[in-house]
Amino acid sequence: MKKRLALIVMITGSCFIKAQIGINMSAPEAILHVDGQKNTAPAVPSSYYDDVVVTSSGNMGVGTKTPKTRLDLRSEEHLNALGLGGTSQTASAAKAGAMRYNSGTQDLSYSNGTAWVPLAHKAPNDFVDAENASVQSFTSGTQAAVTNWTKKTDVNGSFNSGTGTFVASKTGIYIVAFTFSLASGTIANDSRYETLIQTNSASSATNKVFKCVGSYPGTNTLSNRVAGNCSGIFNLNQGDQITVSLNQALGTAKTLDTDASLTSLSIFGL
Template sequence: MKRLVCSFIIVIIIAFNINAQIGINTEDISAATINIVSQGNTSTTKAIKITDSNNMNILTLTDEGNLGLGIDNPSTKIDLRSTSRIDNAIGIGYTTMTASDAMAGAIRYNPLITNGAIQYSDGNKWITLQNQPPKALVIAQNSTQQSFINLGTAGVPITNWTKTFDQNNDFNAATGIFTARRSGIYSVSSSLVFKIGNITAGPTSQVELSHDGGASATASTLVGYTSSVNGVPLTISCKSFHYLAQNGTLKITIYQSTGYTQALSGDKTQNTLTISEM
């Protein structure tokens, strides 16, 4: 009896270690452990379809080899563009494989470099995809009718602008100060119109509009008057390029020595400022 029991146990153990193969829609089960042959030959024919407990699509594999996750009719080799699910993100991990072993076209997420980054293989090396943040762009207008006294402090900042656009919130409209988020070249353009007033002629009678870059260079437009002007609005504009270091600042200033107090026009469309990161 003991020999019979031992023999039965051995038979069971052997049976469970036999490599089984399964064929679906095929009698040839020699190709793989599980061999599934799709029926039909169109792009919409489903070879495999899996749904969840709510009958929502989880996985679809078509006859032509397109894999869809959460989508019924994948149109690419891997398609995650589900309209019924919100979790369409792709999670990419790290690999220590060399770029040549991974081969050209492979991608990975590398957490070992600063701030982490997505990299792709060109077949020889891993290349980091550069993150290009939105460049600074400021568009502002001014309708405050700010005034500037004759022979006042040189370079009085124009303040209390109204922003119509500020890509990265780099411009303080109240103080009129732009702060560079990163080092680079910035294009600055300003145009101002003063109220109708009087101007006294003289060798030092002038209005100066400046783009004050602080530690960077200051660019100015200077308009001088060799003859008196009465009842005429003054128009002045300035365009310049500035290299600003990270956290460097720039402001628009006015100095005037026309013999009278001058005030900006109340029409905001006449007093404009644009700052653009190159």
């Protein structure tokens, strides 16, 4: 009797058992079928958006039960983005055909087995266009950054309108133009103002300040509107910042003009 049982075990152990495994579902439609939210309705393609399947041919589908490639992400809901991160591996270690994302240059590259080769692309250049109607006040003789801007255009979301700080999204050449206008008021004798465009970065080698000066020499008896501008070209690294400031020494506190179009800032990356 024992010999017969041993023989049965040996025979059944050598047989191939074909089965399907279902998780969160009782009727799997592939070798492995996972229903993420337990909401799959048979024959309703749109209900497979949260499913993961592995077919008998070795294909894997995410959001589809009929994957056509080794990995198929084409779901009915069209939330099919594929996330790629960076890697410290060399191209030879990752092997030919591997891909990675470069956060510094903001591009994808692939391994040819020897080197990482960037894919052809063109990320949008930074462009900021802003106006200011904040009526910000500037104390005479004190430099202060111009803040509380109203953005008209900000292509890459690089400009903080509240603080007036721009952060370069990539390394390159940037053209900056700043204009301002102060509300009418008295001007002290032999007075002046400075408009400043300055960069701030982790590397002091790239920090620069452009200053433009306007002066009112002699005796000033009339109430006047003071206006000025400043522009410059900067070589920035990714992450470098730009701010614009005003240092007026006209004798009394001054505020920006209420006409937003008279105080403006534009930053364009080449």
